[in-house]
Amino acid sequence: MSQVVALVVAAGRGSRFGADRPKQYVSLAGRAVLRHAAEALAAHPGIDAVRTVVHPEDGEAYAAATRGLDLLPPVHGGATRQDSVRLGLESLADIDPAKVLIHDGARPFVDAALVDRVLAALDEADGAIPAIAVSDTLKRVEAGRIVETVARDGLWRAQTPQGFVFHAILDAHEQASVDGGYSDDAAIAERAGLPVAIVQGSAENMKVTTQDDLTRAERWLAGGMEIRTGQGFDVHRFAEDREGPVMLCGVSVPHDRALAGHSDADVGLHVLVDAILGALAQGDIGSHFPPSDEQWKGADSAVFVRHVRDLVAGCGARILNVDITLICERPKIGPHRAEMAARIAELLGIDAGRVSVKGTTTEGLGFTGRREGIAAQAIATLQVPRSAA
Template sequence: MNESSAQGANAALVVAAGRGVRAGGGLPKQYRTVGGQPILRRTIENLLNMPFFARVLCVIHPDDAALYAMAIDGLSGAERLLPPVTGGASRQASVKAGVEELARLEFKRIVVHDAVRPFATATLFERVIEALAGAPGAIAALPVNDTLKRGSTGHMITDTIDRAGLFAAQTPQAFRTDAMLAAHRLAATAQREDFTDDASLLEWQDQPVALVDGEVDNFKITAPADFARAERLLSAHERQIIRTGLGYDVHAFTDGDHVTIGGIKISHNRGVLAHSDGDVVLHALTDAILGALCDGDIGRHFPPSDERWRNAPSDQFLAFAAARVREKGGLLINLDATLIAEAPRVGPHREAIRRKIAEAAMLPVNAVSIKATTSEQLGFVGRREGLAAMALATISLPASAPNGNDAGDE
């Protein structure tokens, strides 16, 4: 995720104004429960756990204020949840209401998501946002694999449709706010209210929309059978295992005028001898995450024999390791690092280091701990010949997640 995304240019827009009652239960489906919680709550909670969204906004039906309040009651991270806006008579009108509000708040990118798709992963949201670098819109979609038939009202086949190049659209669908706002306003002026998804408005104006790989588990809960499928999937997702990884790194001093610690350059009368930037804290944290994943070590993924990594900033190594956790459907819970050095002092830079690590790992700052200690003038650190760092990473993974390749050094 690029720097502007991390700094809050992205907002998630949850479409929850529908009356969908085909699934039964006497309530709009977004307020029916899966695993004992309203689907809408699960969807919002999923988005609030993604730090690249600065705010989440829901569009709700005017009759659902009480249901919505109950659904979000006590939700962790609710300070990033904007007050809901009222939707319109159609999905298109509801999305427009949300887009108008987020445009007023000056968000640069909006990601629209169905309230009843609670299983979309952070990796999927990242993909659609990153695709906006090349197009004003991007959607998640799955290629159509089944043979398609057209039938008559009497349920007789009338035609077979070529499935080559066909995709089934999903949400999330991401858009540059200015393009989406203009499209909605133009459609309203033209009295066009027949667009069934958000990308269609841009297509209508001949604007490019990128396709990114969707996810099979990112299905829309619509029919009664979907609730049973959601319960099974939720049961699998909630069987989590907790893992802890340990990392350690050391670098010798050499001539120089600074050292890099936790992504922050700190003035010093020595530099460090290293192939990359020699950031012992970020190297130790990277190894800790990879260790928790049983996925080798930093030297395996970024070998010092590879010239691509000469003088490379180590925050990209940490970002890579954190992304590996998300790719396995896991969650990075906590990072804890200790610098071992006689000098320089870390105290004045502690908060800047925590913020830098949190940004690279896509974590809240309160999930990052940085400490420092000396070696009481013992050993190579005590003789001021170098510095070292130790780190722990705590992650959760679905019990079904495969182990990584723990081959180690190669």
């Protein structure tokens, strides 16, 4: 049973946004608004699966926006947000998760720390939502004139993802009236008598509703992020006492000998990990997975890649591009490049178009020319919040 599933609600038409497409598919820094949200949730180590609720007419737009992400198949939504969430929850019945996070597809900046707070609160309550205390003076207005000043004490602005015990919120949705006018899932939980906790939200966790919101989001990305680059270099010799195949970039490649190393000696994934760690300024692979530690003997290097993927997500960064060069006479890399790129993209949770794998030789020179081993180098480019830099 999956423990936590994130349900991304993206079936709305976004009429207030005023574009030629629903706001969740509008480009934000070169990627659809929806992709920012889905990618962040899919990369979170505490989330086992992500499903999106989409409009029946948005199949092509959704496929383009989420290409390369490891998501559950989408389901169609209903006429209202309430209908869409209920249909999404019902679609998860066969998965039967313990907890579910319900997130608006138009909130692109959900971060790992916020998700952590919601999940932690669910250990003590049936529901938990992120929110920010209201600090502005509130006015009630009628016909363009102020009629009342509203006390702001105890008022909070609700955000998503809103988290719930799965069966509790599913029952609450199925019992809620269709004309109840519920503005969020917490309201439906309240109506059902479920205790809902508040956790601290995030000022950056904005919802794109208007063109001004999109402009603000673009400015935040431009001002709040910086580009960081890391590089990795590694060498592994061929083992005299180990027959092939050889593991390269997560792919088993036919060869007469395997590489020597404490883990599975996947030199391609090792340089990838070092490059990403370099961009994050978080040491090298040896400091995270010491070769002296017996638990890493013969380990699948995919474990190391998933670790750095989670580090990236945890600090709110994202991987823009990785470029790996494998240097050897044999085995030939060309026939396996596409499979290697696809495997790396899968491990990192990014589009395969952001992964480059190349092979080259040293024209018979040096230890690689003598076919004594394989060298590899990698460069990783990340977009990192300035606060994490």
